[in-house]
Amino acid sequence: KxxxxxxxxxxxxxxxxxxxxxxxxxxxxxxxxxxxxxxxxxxxxxxxxxxxxxxxxxxxxxxxDTLKSVIKADLASFIVKDPLLGESLHKFRSSGKKLFLLTNSLYDYTAQVMSYLLDGERKAYPSWRNYFDIVIVGGAKPAFFNELRPFVQIDPANGEPITNGEIKHLSRDKVYQGGNVVAFEQMTGIKGEQVIYIGDHIYGDILRLRKQHMWRTAMVLQELEREISVSDRLEAQIKDLELLDRRHRNLESEIDFQTLRVKKIARILDDPATTPPLRARLEEERKAMRTTIETLRQRANLMDAEVDSLDQRIDRAYNTHWGSCLREGNENSRFGEQVNDYADLYTSRVSNFGPYSPLRYFRAPRRPMPHEI
Structure with a gap:
């Protein structure tokens, strides 16, 4: 400390x-x-x-490809399949939304992972590519958002570039590599808040994009489900912690008040005009106040230790090493601050949007400032 x-x-x-x-x-x-x-x-x-x-x-x-080759050999051991992903994407498309895939992975790895996740999930979509209007691989994010790299069409059969001049239109039946956000907006005519970009990397997907462009962002945070589960399980302890913290603040306020009273009495005692009877009574009162203050401080120290102990137990329930990834004590963690500042929405998986209408406009709850609490 x-x-x-x-x-x-x-x-x-x-x-x-x-x-x-x-x-x-x-x-x-x-x-x-x-x-x-x-x-x-x-x-x-x-x-x-x-x-x-x-x-x-x-x-x-x-x-x-050392790492990806191991993953591709046994996708089920490394990738958790969401059975509701296909249904959620279909719901977006059915409401008239256009979907695009933007990934840093090259096509061979992208195709295997996306096939594992989406192929055969719905009869109307025989291939994962049928879900998306635009497919962009090798996007090199965050360079996609802050550089002007050109789009290159590639052959899905071998991943090699197809030389056919400058790309002037992004087609549904083609696969592209590289590119940049400025050209993407120009060719699609879709820009700014018309786009919601869903990603899981706070820097490559969210922070750089929000700092330089007006796309809306949604952060996929897989730890969120566990965070919520632990919070629900520890609801009573968290409420106890909040109560203890509130009582501790009240004790500190009472200590401050009594300390001010002692100082006020001291000023009166220092005044030569104070009469002996009043001086004697004030001396007794000051002595009693000092005893009260000492008692209050002992209670505050005990409560402070109890708050620290309970806070540590709650933290270890989230993670034995660093606690909650979103909070640090009464404040947001640095990661929590980044999610709060740069992600318009955050959720544990894309399919969580499924129960909501595709036309739903999500609004942030009003967050009071400290002086309003």
Whole structure:
């Protein structure tokens, strides 16, 4: 506490690495495992270089298809299939919405994953491509949102580019690679708040897009279902924590009030014009107030310890290491702040939109400022 309350922590410093996307988790696990192993060995270890080597290795596994080849060989072991996804996409299409797929993955991997998720789910859609009006692979997000890379048509049979000049129209029966948001809006005539973009990467999908463009965004946060489940299970304890916190604030207010009264009495006692009888009575009153203040402070300290203990138990119920991914004590976590600031909506899966009318306009609840509470 002495460090974090007295020193400004620069989170952009090279000493810090973010673990706020699913890509960061394997890096963190490998790093902590190798640090534990290295600490048991002789010699010195350059821990910053160790992390850099891990990141380089993971990046290479992505580039050379090492990782994706393992996933493609056994999709069911790595990808959770949502049985309501096809129905939800069909509902959007039936209401006149146009759907597009934008992914950083290249076509061969995209086709296998999407086939696993959607092929055969509905008779009207023999292939996953039938659900989408536009398919864009190799989008290189976030570059798709802040650079002007050209669209390239590719051959679905082999993933190779088809050389036919500049792309001037995005067709339903073709597959494209690369591209950029400006050209996408120009060719489709759809822009700004007419688009809701659903993604699961806070930087690549949500933050960069919202900072530079007016598309609406929806963040898919798979941890949300567990967060809600834990919150429901601990509802009574969370309410107890809120009650304790409120009582603790009331105690602090009472301590402040009594302290002000003691100071006011002290000023009267310092006045030479104060009569002896009044001085004696005020001395007794000040002594009683000081006893009251000490009692209140002891109660506040006990309550503070009880609040900390309950808060830690609740945090560990979400995750034994870092608690809720969306909250930190009474405030939002940094990740929670990013979701709150840049995602117009957030949900655990696309099919959660299914029960709502496709014409539904979602409005944020009114959030009071502290002075309004």
């Amino acid at each position: 002495s460090i974090y309350r007295n020193e400004k922590i620069n989170l952009s410093n090279d000493r810090f690495e973010w673990i706020d996307t699913l890509f960061g988790l394997p890096e963190a696990v490998m790093y902590t495992t190798l640090v534990d192993w290295s600490d048991r060995q002789t010699g010195t270890v350059a821990y910053d270089k160790l992390f850099g080597d891990i990141r380089t290795a993971i990046d290479e596994a992505h580039r050379d």
